[in-house]
Amino acid sequence: MGAALLRVVGATMMLVAVVACTRGEAASSAAAVLTRGEVEALVKRAHAAALAQDVDAVGELLAADVRIELTISAGGEVQTMHLSRDEYLQQTREGFEQASGYELIPGAPTITIAADGKTAEVQQSSTERVTMMGQRLVSTNRSVSRVQATPDGPKYVWIKATSTIDVE
Secondary structure, X not given: OOHHHHHHHHHHHOXXXXXXXXOOOOOOOOOOOOOHHHHHHHHHHHHHHHHOOOHHHHXXXXXXXXXXXXXXXXXXXXXEEEEOHHHHHHHHHHHHHOEEEEEEEEOOOEXXXXXXXXXXXXXEXXXXXXXXXXXXXXXXXXXXXXXXXXXXXXXXXXXXXXXXXXXO
16 A cells, blocks of 8 residues: 555544544643543544544544544554644545445443543544445554543544554
């Protein structure tokens, strides 16, 4: 797989891996406190956005300054990307434009709320399948992310995801 295709496929295949997990960082906003229910709802919205291939809805779940690190293994190549919110959303949009038959099977998330209630860590595994350029691909993903309480509700502020992509 070429480097450009690897980036686009990786961003697409890791959509849920990226938006489904989070870990605690000092909150920049006031006294908002996260509840388990709010974090679970955020994870469900992320899954729904991924299944609908709604990149704009994904963007609404990410903080403007979110930091995203994706490590993708495919075809014997390993690539790590550090992406801004806009870069991630653009690559995901491009990937969905080239994809068909997207499927997502999320694992149960593990959610840990920080003692101060301002951040949470979400860990999750998922499997995704998609057809791109005539090939049926399967991706096994693991992610850890931080969710932070904000005046606009919980947002993903940091995401670290790994994905192994194979041809089915």
